[in-house]
Amino acid sequence: MKQNHVSPLPRTVGFGVLLLLWMLTPWASATAQPSDDPSPHSEAALVSEVETIAPGEPFTVAMHLQMDDGWHSYWKNAGDSGMASSIDWNLPEGFSAGEIQWPHPTVKEEGPLVTYGYSGEIMLLVDITPPDDLESGTEVTLAGRGDWLICEDICLPAHADLETTLSVDADATPDAEWDDAFAQARAQHPRPAEGVSVQAYRSDGSFVLELEGDDLPDEGVRFIPGEKRTISNTAPQPVMRDGDTRYLALQASEYADGSTESLRGVLLGPDGFSWSMSDRPHPALAVDAPLEGEFTGDLSALSEAGTGASSTSLSLWGALGFAFIGGLLLNLMPCVFPVISLKILGFAKKSGEQPRIMRRHGGLFAAGVVVSFWVLAGLLLALRAAGEQIGWGFQLQSPGFIALMALLFVGIGLNLSGLFELGTRLTSVGGTAQQKASGYSESFLTGVLATIVATPCTAPLMGAALGVALTMSAVEAMSIFTALGVGMAAPYVVLSSVPALLNRLPKPGPWMETMKQLLAFPMFATALWLVWVFGQQVSIDGVALLLGAFLLLGLAGWVLGRWPAMQVEGRTWMASRAVVTTVVAGALALALLGAGTGAPASASTQPTDANWQSFSTEQVDAVRDEGTPVFIDFTAAWCLTCQVNKRTTLSTESVQQAFDDKGVHLVRADWTNRNDEITQALSKFNRSGVPLYVLYPGDGSDPVLLPEVLTPQIVMDALNELPDTRNDNPELASERP
Amino acid sequence: MTRSLWTTALALLLIAGGTLAFHAEPVDDPEVDAPAPDFTLTDTNGNEHSLSDFEGEYVVLEWLNFDCPFVGKFYGSGEMPRLQETYREDGVVWLSIVSSAPGTQGHFPPDEMNARNEQEGGQQDAILMDPEGTVGQMYGAQTTPHMYVINPEGTLIYKGGIDSIPSTNVDDIDEATNYVVEALDAAMNGEEVPTKTAPPYGCSVKYAG
Numbered sequence: 044m045k046q047n048h049v050s051p052l053p054r055t056v057g058f059g060v061l062l063l064l065w066m067l068t069p070w071a072s073a074t075a076q077p078s079d080d081p082s083p084h085s086e087a088a089l090v091s092e093v094e095t096i097a098p099g100e101p102f103t104v105a106m107h108l109q110m111d112d113g114w115h116s117y118w119k120n121a122g123d124s125g126m127a128s129s130i131d132w133n134l135p136e137g138f139s140a141g142e143i144q145w146p147h148p149t150v151k152e153e154g155p156l157v158t159y160g161y162s163g164e165i166m167l168l169v170d171i172t173p174p175d176d177l178e179s180g181t182e183v184t185l186a187g188r189g190d191w192l193i194c195e196d197i198c199l200p201a202h203a204d205l206e207t208t209l210s211v212d213a214d215a216t217p218d219a220e221w222d223d224a225f226a227q228a229r230a231q232h233p234r235p236a237e238g239v240s241v242q243a244y245r246s247d248g249s250f251v252l253e254l255e256g257d258d259l260p261d262e263g264v265r266f267i268p269g270e271k272r273t274i275s276n277t278a279p280q281p282v283m284r285d286g287d288t289r290y291l292a293l294q295a296s297e298y299a300d301g302s303t304e305s306l307r308g309v310l311l312g313p314d315g316f317s318w319s320m321s322d323r324p325h326p327a328l329a330v331d332a333p334l335e336g337e338f339t340g341d342l343s344a345l346s347e348a349g350t351g352a353s354s355t356s357l358s359l360w361g362a363l364g365f366a367f368i369g370g371l372l373l374n375l376m377p378c379v380f381p382v383i384s385l386k387i388l389g390f391a392k393k394s395g396e397q398p399r400i401m402r403r404h405g406g407l408f409a410a411g412v413v414v415s416f417w418v419l420a421g422l423l424l425a426l427r428a429a430g431e432q433i434g435w436g437f438q439l440q441s442p443g444f445i446a447l448m449a450l451l452f453v454g455i456g457l458n459l460s461g462l463f464e465l466g467t468r469l470t471s472v473g474g475t476a477q478q479k480a481s482g483y484s485e486s487f488l489t490g491v492l493a494t495i496v497a498t499p500c501t502a503p504l505m506g507a508a509l510g511v512a513l514t515m516s517a518v519e520a521m522s523i524f525t526a527l528g529v530g531m532a533a534p535y536v537v538l539s540s541v542p543a544l545l546n547r548l549p550k551p552g553p554w555m556e557t558m559k560q561l562l563a564f565p566m567f568a569t570a571l572w573l574v575w576v577f578g579q580q581v582s583i584d585g586v587a588l589l590l591g592a593f594l595l596l597g598l599a600g601w602v603l604g605r606w607p608a609m610q611v612e613g614r615t616w617m618a619s620r621a622v623v624t625t626v627v628a629g630a631l632a633l634a635l636l637g638a639g640t641g642a643p644a645s646a647s648t649q650p651t652d653a654n655w656q657s658f659s660t661e662q663v664d665a666v667r668d669e670g671t672p673v674f675i676d677f678t679a680a681w682c683l684t685c686q687v688n689k690r691t692t693l694s695t696e697s698v699q700q701a702f703d704d705k706g707v708h709l710v711r712a713d714w715t716n717r718n719d720e721i722t723q724a725l726s727k728f729n730r731s732g733v734p735l736y737v738l739y740p741g742d743g744s745d746p747v748l749l750p751e752v753l754t755p756q757i758v759m760d761a762l763n764e765l766p767d768t769r770n771d772n773p774e775l776a777s778e779r780p
Numbered sequence: 781m782t783r784s785l786w787t788t789a790l791a792l793l794l795i796a797g798g799t800l801a802f803h804a805e806p807v808d809d810p811e812v813d814a815p816a817p818d819f820t821l822t823d824t825n826g827n828e829h830s831l832s833d834f835e836g837e838y839v840v841l842e843w844l845n846f847d848c849p850f851v852g853k854f855y856g857s858g859e860m861p862r863l864q865e866t867y868r869e870d871g872v873v874w875l876s877i878v879s880s881a882p883g884t885q886g887h888f889p890p891d892e893m894n895a896r897n898e899q900e901g902g903q904q905d906a907i908l909m910d911p912e913g914t915v916g917q918m919y920g921a922q923t924t925p926h927m928y929v930i931n932p933e934g935t936l937i938y939k940g941g942i943d944s945i946p947s948t949n950v951d952d953i954d955e956a957t958n959y960v961v962e963a964l965d966a967a968m969n970g971e972e973v974p975t976k977t978a979p980p981y982g983c984s985v986k987y988a989g
Contacts (some may be wrong), residue, residue, distance in 0.1 A: 124923045124984035126850075126946055153984045155921050192849070192948070197885040198983045200849040202950040271979040297809060297920070298940055298979045742832060743818050743934070 089205035095212035099175035105166040118148035123159035126193035127309030137174030141694035144168040145233035147327035157276040216537040233329035244338035252291040263313025370530020405539025409532035410492020420524035442638035449573035450476040456566035463604035578682040595630035658712035677735035692753040809920030813943035821908035824890040844876040845886030845924035851984035879916030883989030913987040921984035938963035946981035
């Protein structure tokens with residue numbers, strides 16, 4: 044009995060397995076390659092435009108391909124994957140077949156790839172030329188084998204034996220059944236341009252297609268290459284407009300072999316667009332444009348977009364946004380803050396004035412800031428254009444500039460501390476036009492001053508935005524700098540144009556004089572710092588000369604204070620002002636003389652800490668090749684953020700210990716003075732200023748960029764991410780999780 | 781005072797955000813005559829392999845999808861196993877990489893992949909699983925097959941199609957110039973690789989998403 048009970052169970056299981064297999068089989072054979080159907084998901088047939096053919100008279104046949112929904116086949120250039128359809132003819136003696144006349148393809152995106160092909164129903168036309176000696180009344184059979192790839196998500200090869208039999212007559216007669224289909228197929232063939240001139244140029248390893256004509260679309264133009272090795276199928280094709288001309292930037296294919304002599308392919312407009320033609324509009328232009336030398340126009344904006352950025356507008360808008368925020372942040376920088384505080388004091392003092400006047404002051408301050416940014420940017424771009432290797436903060440690499448800045452700060456400090464007053468402010472007490480005018484120019488000049496003193500403080504966002512700016516066209520770069528300036532001035536414009544806000548500022552009073560005198564000290568501190576930077580760039584003699592210049596400036600200030608413009612007249616005024624002018628001139632001369640004394644013996648390119656090697660591209664590459672992790676500190680004496688990071692993070696014992704544990708090779712790239720090698724290294728990271736912290740893992744993978752504001756934790760975390768390069772050390776190896 | 785603290789905090793937040801935003805940099809596909817980027821992947825037997833493990837040896841990377849007819853052309857005909865065997869005897873490391881995402885064509889669990897490989901006669905050193913497509917995208921692999929040849933110094937010396945005739949037709953194999961063979965033979969004889977790149981052809985790599 045027991046045995047009888049045992050047998051049904053396996054049988055049920057066996058049936059279940061069979062059922063399962065049966066259910067799976069059709070599904071499986073549909074996704075794998077079905078060997079029985081030579082043309083899965085598609086059918087092909089050979090059709091002829093004519094019923095009868097005449098001797099020697101060419102006629103047209105077509106491979107008619109019908110594809111299932113969701114499946115597609117490929118154009119003559121399949122794109123990144125796939126394969127062109129083909130016909131291998133087997134024609135009677137004396138017959139010859141032309142090339143396939145391809146309808147224009149559509150663009151298909153397959154994941155990260157782009158292919159060109161067709162779905163639905165297509166006709167691949169071929170011209171056949173029969174021999175002259177055909178006899179009327181006979182029949183001829185045209186045969187061939189069609190091969191195509193039919194793809195959905197997966198691809199299946201397909202083929203069909205093509206055959207059609209036609210009779211020979213004195214005259215060819217069309218086949219009414221296929222007339223329309225052939226006409227429609229021809230309407231899909233790309234046609235040579237009419238009314239549009241197409242020129243092709245090389246452009247820095249890539250290409251530019253120039254289209255000129257009426258009613259060209261502003262965007263959505265797409266060039267589809269007829270050959271594989273010309274342009275990248277996936278790269279965006281940004282369009283630049285210039286009147287009736289459109290420039291299409293085409294990125295060269297990574298498989299281009301440099302032998303491209305012309306751009307051949309098809310030009311499509313945006314969806315539903317047709318190119319104007321004399322008879323009727325046409326969806327696709329045939330392009331065959333020989334490459335005519337290097338493109339000479341300004342395409343910097345286009346090529347930027349064409350080299351991988353997914354959208355020009357996004358990156359430009361993004362950069363503009365960051366520039367604006369960066370500008371806002373500049374107000375918080377230690378070197379800007381005193382100047383800004385002055386401005387706020389000024390606002391407090393004037394808060395009783397009419398809103399209209401306040402707005403004008405705010406606007407002029409903003410103008411001062413923006414104009415200064417333009418001047419700096421213009422200078423930067425002009426020097427770039429002249430081939431100079433410079434970056435943001437370049438002016439601080441000049442000792443002369445540093446010296447003049449230091450003098451300026453000392454001067455402002457002396458003025459604030461009350462040693463002297465600048466004339467115009469006290470000359471008239473009444474609300475005369477003159478006073479207003481001088482007040483206005485002061486607002487403007489405060490803007491200028493704020494900008495000049497802000498430049499050393501490359502705020503982190505500003506560094507990135509400027510890095511982008513310098514790779515862009517001049518117009519775009521200027522927009523970035525404008526955004527920076529607007530960002531910096533924004534708080535004051537807002538403050539000055541909203542009376543409610545102004546009213547919340549403290550009331551003017553004697554406290555303002557105290558505050559003003561107090562603000563002299565940040566000014567002197569800034570001057571001190573500049574002297575320190577100056578000392579990195581020149582010798583101790585230079586520093587002494589600069590301090591001498593300060594002394595003379597103090598003297599000039601005293602003279603101005605002792606004989607103020609209000610109280611002296613005639614010869615005294617003349618004499619005192621002559622002395623001031625001479626002494627100031629002497630101060631300037633001393634400062635510049637000091638700047639010319641040249642670098643100190645221990646040039647700042649020599650790092651002071653023993654653990655740090657000075658920067659050389661060659662050496663860094665060599666160390667990286669050895670598989671050693673490398674940390675590069677791009678810094679400069681005049682970069683405050685850099686100095687802070689150095690003190691609070693890089694020089695701390697814990698961080699030094701962590702570097703040591705990981706065997707990291709430390710490199711300091713000191714950009715205090717001009718150094719083309721470092722400028723180039725910075726530009727590799729799309730930066731134009733310091734600080735920049737780069738950590739190369741030892742395994743040859745991409746470098747890690749650390750934030751511009753460092754904490755020991757950030758550095759330690761980055762170091763912990765390093766692949767363990769000391770596998771030979773069992774102690775370390777066992778510590779790994 | 782409180783207000784300025786808030787302002788400072790906000791500023792720091794913006795700095796951090798902005799800094800992060802700028803750190804996402806596009807990675808370019810590797811170029812020939814430049815170092816081939818390192819990667820680590822697990823093979824069908826559960827062993828990890830890194831490209832850097834094979835320093836000092838020639839390495840061939842072959843993007844693989846057994847159900848792709850272009851791949852079928854080379855395995856069905858026995859050509860791919862023959863090449864793998866021949867060059868492995870010469871000390872070349874041959875790695876087949878499968879970047880098909882789970883659920884797409886060409887992806888199999890490791891055991892099934894091994895069984896399939898045995899059936900196809902594969903003679904490679906290892907089949908590496910790249911289901912997230914990370915390495916495929918790092919190398920810019922577009923098609924199956926898509927071939928990369930790396931010299932003992934770790935420099936990419938060839939990338940592109942396996943040969944010069946894009947088709948699924950087995951008969952074309954003998955007619956075509958095999959660029960991998962050409963590159964390996966030239967480099968091993970100390971000669972310049974005649975064709976450093978050629979357009980890849982085949983099925984699209986079935987990346988995730």
